[in-house]
Amino acid sequence: xxxxxxxxxxxxxxxxxxxxxxxxxxxxxxxxxxxxxxxxxxxxxxxxxxxxxxxxxxxxxxxxxxxxxxxxxxxxxxxxxxxxxxxxxxxxxxxxxxxxxxxxxxxxxxxxxxxxxxxxxxxxxxxxxxxxxxxxxxxxxxxxxxxxxxxxxxxxxxxxxxxxxxxxxxxxxxxxxxxxxxxxxxxxxxxxxxxxxxxxxxxxxxxxxxxxxxxxxxxxxxxxxxxxxxxxxxxxxxxxxxxxxxxxxxxxxxxxxxxxxxxxxxxxxxxxxxxxxxxxxxxxxxxxxxxxxxxxxxxxxxxxxxxxxxxxxxxxxxxxxxxxxxxxxxxxxxxxxxxxxxxxxxxxxxxxxxxxxxxxxxxxxxxxxxxxxxxxxxxxxxxxxxxxxxxxxxxxxxxxxxxxxxxxxxxxxxxxxxxxxxxxxxxxxxxxxxxxxxxxxxxxxxxxxxxxxxxxxxxxxxxxxxxxxxxxxxxxxxxxxxxxxxxxxxxxxxxxxxxxxxxx
Ligand code: MSP
Numbered sequence: 216x217x218x219x220x221x222x223x224x225x226x227x228x229x230x231x232x233x234x235x236x237x238x239x240x241x242x243x244x245x246x247x248x249x250x251x252x253x254x255x256x257x258x259x260x261x262x263x264x265x266x267x268x269x270x271x272x273x274x275x276x277x278x279x280x281x282x283x284x285x286x287x288x289x290x291x292x293x294x295x296x297x298x299x300x301x302x303x304x305x306x307x308x309x310x311x312x313x314x315x316x317x318x319x320x321x322x323x324x325x326x327x328x329x330x331x332x333x334x335x336x337x338x339x340x341x342x343x344x345x346x347x348x349x350x351x352x353x354x355x356x357x358x359x360x361x362x363x364x365x366x367x368x369x370x371x372x373x374x375x376x377x378x379x380x381x382x383x384x385x386x387x388x389x390x391x392x393x394x395x396x397x398x399x400x401x402x403x404x405x406x407x408x409x410x411x412x413x414x415x416x417x418x419x420x421x422x423x424x425x426x427x428x429x430x431x432x433x434x435x436x437x438x439x440x441x442x443x444x445x446x447x448x449x450x451x452x453x454x455x456x457x458x459x460x461x462x463x464x465x466x467x468x469x470x471x472x473x474x475x476x477x478x479x480x481x482x483x484x485x486x487x488x489x490x491x492x493x494x495x496x497x498x499x500x501x502x503x504x505x506x507x508x509x510x511x512x513x514x515x516x517x518x519x520x521x522x523x524x525x526x527x528x529x530x531x532x533x534x535x536x537x538x539x540x541x542x543x544x545x546x547x548x549x550x551x552x553x554x555x556x557x558x559x560x561x562x563x564x565x566x567x568x569x570x571x572x573x574x575x576x577x578x579x580x581x582x583x584x585x586x587x588x589x590x591x592x593x594x595x596x597x598x599x600x601x602x603x604x605x606x607x608x609x610x611x612x613x614x615x616x617x618x619x620x621x622x623x624x625x626x627x628x629x630x631x632x633x634x635x636x637x638x639x640x641x642x643x644x645x646x647x648x649x650x651x652x653x654x655x656x657x658x659x660x661x662x663x664x665x666x667x668x669x670x671x672x673x674x675x676x677x678x679x680x681x682x683x684x685x686x687x688x689x690x691x692x693x694x695x696x697x698x699x700x701x702x703x704x705x706x707x708x709x710x711x712x713x714x715x716x717x718x719x
């Protein structure tokens with residue numbers, strides 16, 4: 216196990232994945248790729264949450280047994296990851312046998328330590344959230360998160376986890392670790408809700424057969440959220456709660472959507488406290504990807520097919536747009552017009568154009584060979600300073616998952632480079648042989664900016680580098696230093712091709 220451990224929420228699989236599912240994984244993958252790019256190692260966990268009532272119902276509707284149905288659906292989620300270049304290290308399924316073992320061992324341990332008791336549960340339940348709901352939160356009998364889904368009345372004897380015992384410990388942890396729940400707005404929501412006081416929660420269902428058998432009473436299954444949250448322990452490769460070590464635990468960041476912060480910031484840490492295990496360093500609740508102003512969700516049918524988008528515009532372009540258009544942590548609207556405008560402005564006009572102009576000029580003025588720098592003026596000193604400042608800002612933004620800021624900084628550098636071409640007018644210098652050495656410096660600077668910007672874009676657009684290196688003649692020269700100005704291009708011949716991002 217490597218040192219920077221990232222997890223994502225595991226998806227319900229009662230329908231095919233939509234773009235909202237892809238969104239979360241892309242954000243997590245960007246962070247993992249960034250960690251790798253900066254010389255670190257990282258482990259990314261993704262997967263599927265399979266023991267839900269809706270999965271059971273969907274399987275029944277199709278006349279399939281739930282496991283067969285899950286095998287098929289999990290395949291679609293894996294495919295989504297592969298199309299979107301999600302570089303996960305494990306794709307965990309809650310039907311995996313090692314996970315079942317971990318869940319049962321955890322229940323056993325909590326039982327032995329007196330954290331589980333039997334009681335009657337009588338109340339409302341939302342089958343889409345898979346959550347027990349307080350009556351006062353319902354809107355006309357409907358779940359506030361699923362306005363098309365009427366909450367069902369549940370009345371059964373269940374096993375309860377003594378969540379209320381962790382109130383003080385949770386309050387103290389959240390207060391003394393401001394980084395624990397991010398962004399700030401999510402932290403405030405949790406702190407406010409926590410003030411209302413914690414109640415013990417039901418962690419078994421007697422009316423649900425599709426699930427992991429409750430070890431003390433096989434007529435019950437483990438409540439799907441209790442089961443699902445433990446995927447992080449299984450996925451860490453612990454194999455058992457006793458096998459947790461500093462090598463594999465705790466996660467550095469757990470990335471989830473804002474609708475499931477309560478489960479992750481309260482219930483999950485309390486489970487870990489009861490197990491006497493370290494808590495994750497950070498839980499980051501990103502915002503919703505909306506379509507026509509409403510959350511993309513299969514319950515409301517308001518969804519976009521990520522595979523079709525990737526097919527039409529390319530994976531890199533969709534990834535870039537999602538990370539550039541919506542500040543990670545906030546809600547944002549997906550629009551095709553937005554995607555096309557962002558593509559045309561940033562990728563076709565600014566980045567693509569810079570590459571195209573630079574390679575054309577190197578062909579024309581230097582016979583296709585990247586020149587070494589020659590005479591330099593203040594303009595060259597300034598553009599190098601701009602690049603170095605961008606790199607510094609980029610690292611700061613990436614470390615905080617401020618992806619929009621990081622991408623904006625890179626695009627500003629590209630804009631500065633395009634302006635630099637206008638201001639230095641290489642086509643004039645070419646006419647004057649005494650300016651040849653300066654001309655070499657200008658083209659060298661432009662290649663440096665393209666190279667550095669490409670590295671910075673790599674976490675967002677994993678296939679970009681290969682295509683650009685092919686045009687710059689850098690293929691196979693991975694030794695080119697990542698984030699440092701001053702690469703030496705010995706005998707590198709560019710290989711100009713058709714535009715990287717043709718205008719749409
Ligand atoms: N199975 C639970 C999570 C268990 S984690 C131990 C679940 N599944 S889900 O399929 O409903 O959602 C999976 C993740 O996708 C969640 O983090 C959720 O917030 C995210 N998203 C689902 N729709 C989304 C958008 N429209 N926009 C952004 N993220 C969205 O909750």
